[in-house]
Amino acid sequence: MSTPHHTDHAQTAHAHHDGTPPADGGHGHGSRRGYVVGFLLSAVLTAIPFGLVMTGAIASAPATAAIVVALAFVQIVVHTFFFLHVNPKAEGGWTLMALIFTIVIVTIVISGSLWIMYHLNGNMMPMGDGSDMVGM
Template sequence: MSAEPVAVHGDDANEHHGIEIPHATMRDYVTGFVLSVLLTAIPFGLVMTGALSPAVTAVTIMLFAVAQIIVHMIYFLHMTPKAEGGWSLTSLVFTIIVVFIMLAGSLWVMSHLNSNMMPMPQGMEMTPDTTNPVP
């Protein structure tokens, strides 16, 4: 009899069935943190100083927000095309497409409801026609 333990499938804590888990270094986390702070501080400074017009400031804040989402996904959530065989990134793209379709469809429906359900101008209200009674 052998005293060596026999490895049973699934006993190894590091076994992930062929799925590669990305390993982040402290440098990656610090880089992500510094970028997050900068991407927060710059729009904050723009708003507090009033350096740009309100419309340009709003667009700039939105662009910085998108950049910060990307930084968080890469540096903290480790979503890369290589992670989990690309499935996490594929599911993210699918989610973004579904959300876009829902938002665009909602805005389209609300726009058409707004144009088709507007109140009639003064004097154009429908009144019962008593001159032509329906038999």
């Protein structure tokens, strides 16, 4: 009975199946500079909507809401790229493909639910006090 050969775990944990190290040098995480840039972008993308809402700089409530929602989507992208490290290079692009698939499914479910609720509300029978009921 032969004993398995033990190798350095840190070296084998990040190696590809053919034994070659990954292109990023085995580091799945970002650099300190990347985290600082991500943090600063997140702070700015939080401060701008907060300032707009608190100061009332834009008089139109729908315009303010649209800007806040747009900056929220930008912040989602910043977090996904800088902190979750989801990009075309990560894991051969599979994490990005999984994210896109998830976004498509969530969009279909939410838009379908809203469509159904809108049409149910429009097609619902009017509720009265019961005096219009015939044969009672």
